[in-house]
Amino acid sequence: MDQVTLHNNQQAQRQAAMAVLAHAEAGEIAARLRNLALPAHQDLRAPENGLVMLRGRVGGDGAPFNLGEATVSRAAVRLASGEVGFGYTLGRDGEKARLIALCDALVQSRDFGGAVERDVIAPLREQLMAGRAQAAAETAATKVDFYTMVRGEG
Amino acid sequence: MYVAVKGGERAIENAHRLLADKRRGDQGVPEVTLDQISEQLGLAVDRVMSEGSLYDRELAALAIKQARGDLIEAIFLVRAFRATMPRFGASEPVDTGAMRVQRRVSSTFKDIPGGQILGPTFDYTHRLLDPALAQGFVPEAPATAEASTAPTPRVTDILGRDGLIESSPQAEEGASVGDLTREPLNFPADRDLRLQNLARGDEGFLLAMGYSTQRGYGRNHPFAGEIRFGEVEVEFSAEDVGFAVPLGSIELTECQMVNQFKGSATEAPCFTRGYGLAFGQSERKTMSMALVDRALRARELGEEALAPAQDEEFVMSHSDNVQATGFVEHLKLPHYVDFQSELGLLRKLRKEFADAQTPDAMKEAAE
Numbered sequence: 001m002d003q004v005t006l007h008n009n010q011q012a013q014r015q016a017a018m019a020v021l022a023h024a025e026a027g028e029i030a031a032r033l034r035n036l037a038l039p040a041h042q043d044l045r046a047p048e049n050g051l052v053m054l055r056g057r058v059g060g061d062g063a064p065f066n067l068g069e070a071t072v073s074r075a076a077v078r079l080a081s082g083e084v085g086f087g088y089t090l091g092r093d094g095e096k097a098r099l100i101a102l103c104d105a106l107v108q109s110r111d112f113g114g115a116v117e118r119d120v121i122a123p124l125r126e127q128l129m130a131g132r133a134q135a136a137a138e139t140a141a142t143k144v145d146f147y148t149m150v151r152g153e154g
Numbered sequence: 155m156y157v158a159v160k161g162g163e164r165a166i167e168n169a170h171r172l173l174a175d176k177r178r179g180d181q182g183v184p185e186v187t188l189d190q191i192s193e194q195l196g197l198a199v200d201r202v203m204s205e206g207s208l209y210d211r212e213l214a215a216l217a218i219k220q221a222r223g224d225l226i227e228a229i230f231l232v233r234a235f236r237a238t239m240p241r242f243g244a245s246e247p248v249d250t251g252a253m254r255v256q257r258r259v260s261s262t263f264k265d266i267p268g269g270q271i272l273g274p275t276f277d278y279t280h281r282l283l284d285p286a287l288a289q290g291f292v293p294e295a296p297a298t299a300e301a302s303t304a305p306t307p308r309v310t311d312i313l314g315r316d317g318l319i320e321s322s323p324q325a326e327e328g329a330s331v332g333d334l335t336r337e338p339l340n341f342p343a344d345r346d347l348r349l350q351n352l353a354r355g356d357e358g359f360l361l362a363m364g365y366s367t368q369r370g371y372g373r374n375h376p377f378a379g380e381i382r383f384g385e386v387e388v389e390f391s392a393e394d395v396g397f398a399v400p401l402g403s404i405e406l407t408e409c410q411m412v413n414q415f416k417g418s419a420t421e422a423p424c425f426t427r428g429y430g431l432a433f434g435q436s437e438r439k440t441m442s443m444a445l446v447d448r449a450l451r452a453r454e455l456g457e458e459a460l461a462p463a464q465d466e467e468f469v470m471s472h473s474d475n476v477q478a479t480g481f482v483e484h485l486k487l488p489h490y491v492d493f494q495s496e497l498g499l500l501r502k503l504r505k506e507f508a509d510a511q512t513p514d515a516m517k518e519a520a521e
Contacts, residue, residue: 011397014397015397015398015399015400018399018400019387019400022400022401022402022403023402023403049239050239050240050241050242051208051236051239051240051241051242052241052242052243052244052245052388052390052401053241053243053244053245053333054209054244054245054248054388054404055244055245055246055247055248055331056247056248056250056349056353056406056431057247057248057250057322058322058323058345058346058349058429059310059321059322059323059410059427059429060250060251060308060310060311060322060408060410060429060431061251061308061311061322062321062322062323062324062325063322063323063324063325063329063331063345063346064247064325064331064346065331065332065345065346065347065349065350066244066331066332066333066334066335066346066350067248067349067350067353067431067432067433068203068204068207068208068209068350068353068354068433069207069208069209069236069241070208070209070210070245070388070401070404071208071209071210071213071239072242072390072401074242074392076394086392086394086395086399088390088392088395088399088401089401089402090209090388090401090402090403090404091210091212091402092210092212092213132254133301134298135254135256136254136301137298137299137300137301138296138297138298139255139256139257139271139273139301140271140298140299140300140301140302141296141297141298141299142257142271142272142273142274142297143269143270143271143272143299143302144269144270144271144272146264146265
C-alpha cells in the first residue's frame with residue numbers, strides 16, 4: 001500500500017474509534033483500558049472545556065446556518081513512543097476527553113493498535129449497537145400500518 | 155430632594171437567602187436531582203437548551219432547578235454561562251437525512267418511504283389527567299417490532315425529485331455563515347441569520363406569530379410536509395487533528411412546512427417551503443418556526459408583506475425572550491431619579507394648569 005492509502009486507512013480507523021468512544025461514558029472507557037498494560041504517556045494538552053457552534057442546513061440540505069452551541073471538552077495525549085492522540089467529545093467531562101485522546105494515540109501505535117481495538121473499542125461498539133438496535137425496535141413498534149387499520153386486525 | 159442610593163445590601167443578601175430557602179421548599183420533601191429533571195422533565199430541558207442556545211442537558215437541568223422551574227429565568231442562566239466559555243469553532247452542518255429517527259410523521263403523504271412513525275408523542279392522547287401518575291407509577295416496557303433498515307428520506311427530497319417543490323437555497327462559494335452572537339443584527343437579514351434567530355426564539359412568541367399567519371395575518375397555506383425527531387451525529391473539523399472528528403450525537407426536531415405554490419412566466423409553479431430546526435423534541439417550536447420562516451420570505455417570493463409575521467425587523471427584534479424579559483423586567487429596578495424628575499415636571503405643569511384655571515379677579519380677591 002502506498003503512503004496516501006495507509007494514511008487514509010489510519011484516519012478512517014481513528015474516526016471510527018472516536019465515533020464509538022464519544023458515545024461511551026468516561027467510566028466505561030477507563031474500565032476497558034484497565035485490561036491493557038498501558039505504555040507511558042503524558043498530557044500534551046490538559047483537558048479543556050469550550051463551545052462548538054452547531055450548524056444545520058436551510059431545508060435540511062441547503063446553505064448552512066448556526067443553530068446553537070454545544071459544550072465540548074478536548075484534550076491531547078502523547079505516548080512515550082511519540083504518537084499523539086486527540087480527544088473531543090460533547091459535554092464537559094474532561095476526563096472522558098483525555099481517555100479518548102489516549103485511545104486515539106493507542107490506535108495509531110504499532111504495538112497497541114490491535115489491543116485497544118479488541119479490548120476497548122470493539123466491546124464499546126457492540127454495546128452502542130445493542131442500545132441502538134433496542135431503540136430502533138421500540139421505535140418500529142410505533143410505525144403506523146394503514147392496511148391493518150383498515151382491516152381492523154392486529 | 156434626597157434620593158436614597160445606599161442601604162439595599164443587607165436586604166438583597168437576606169432576600170437571596172430567603173430565595174434559596176423557598177427554592178428548596180419543605181425540607182421534609184426529598185430534594186429534586188438533576189438526573190430527575192433531565193429524565194422526567196425532559197421536554198423542559200429541551201426547551202431550555204433550544205432557547206438558551208446551548209446543548210448541554212446537565213446544565214439546562216441545573217438552570218431549571220436554580221430558577222425554581224421558571225424556564226425563561228433558566229434560559230437566561232444558560233445564556234450567561236455560555237458567554238463565559240471559549241469557542242473552539244463550528245461543527246460540520248448536521249445531516250438530518252441520516253437521522254436515527256424516533257418519530258417521523260407527514261400530513262401530506264400517507265405512504266412515505268420509511269413509514270409514518272409515531273414515536274413518543276402526546277398526539278392522540280385524551281388529555282385527561284392521569285391519577286396513576288400521582289405516585290409510584292411503573293410504566294410497561296415499550297413494545298418492540300422488527301426495525302426496518304430502509305432509509306427514511308426527507309419528504310421534501312422526494313417532492314424535490316419531481317420539481318414539485320422549490321429546492322433549498324445553496325451557499326455561495328466561500329460565503330461565511332452569519333452569526334448573531336458575534337455581529338449586531340442588521341436589516342434586511344439573510345435567511346441564515348433569520349433561522350438562527352428563530353431557533354433561539356421564544357416558543358410562545360413564535361407560536362403566536364405562526365398562529366397569526368394561519369388566522370389570516372400573512373396566510374401562507376401550510377401543510378406539515380414532515381416532522382422528524384431523533385439523533386444526529388455531530389462532527390467537528392479540528393485543525394489540530396486534521397480531519398472531521400466525531401463529537402457524539404444530539405437530539406433534534408426538524409419540521410418541513412410545504413406551502414402555497416408560486417410560478418411565473420419563466421418558472422413552472424411549485425410548492426414553497428418553510429423550515430424549522432431545534433434541539434431536543436420540540437415540535438410546537440419547530441412547526442411555529444417553519445411557519446414564521448416561510449412568512450418572513452414574503453418579499454423574496456414577491457408577496458405583499460403587511461402582517462406582523464412577515465415583518466422581519468418586528469419578528470427578529472422581539473423573538474428573544476432573554477432580551478425581552480431584560481427590558482420588561484428592568485422596569486422594576488430603582489428608577490427613583492428618573493421618576494423624581496418626572497414628578498417635578500408634572501407638579502410644575504399642574505401648577506401652571508391650576509393657575510390658568512383661576513380667573514385673575516379671584517386671584518386679586520384672594521390677595
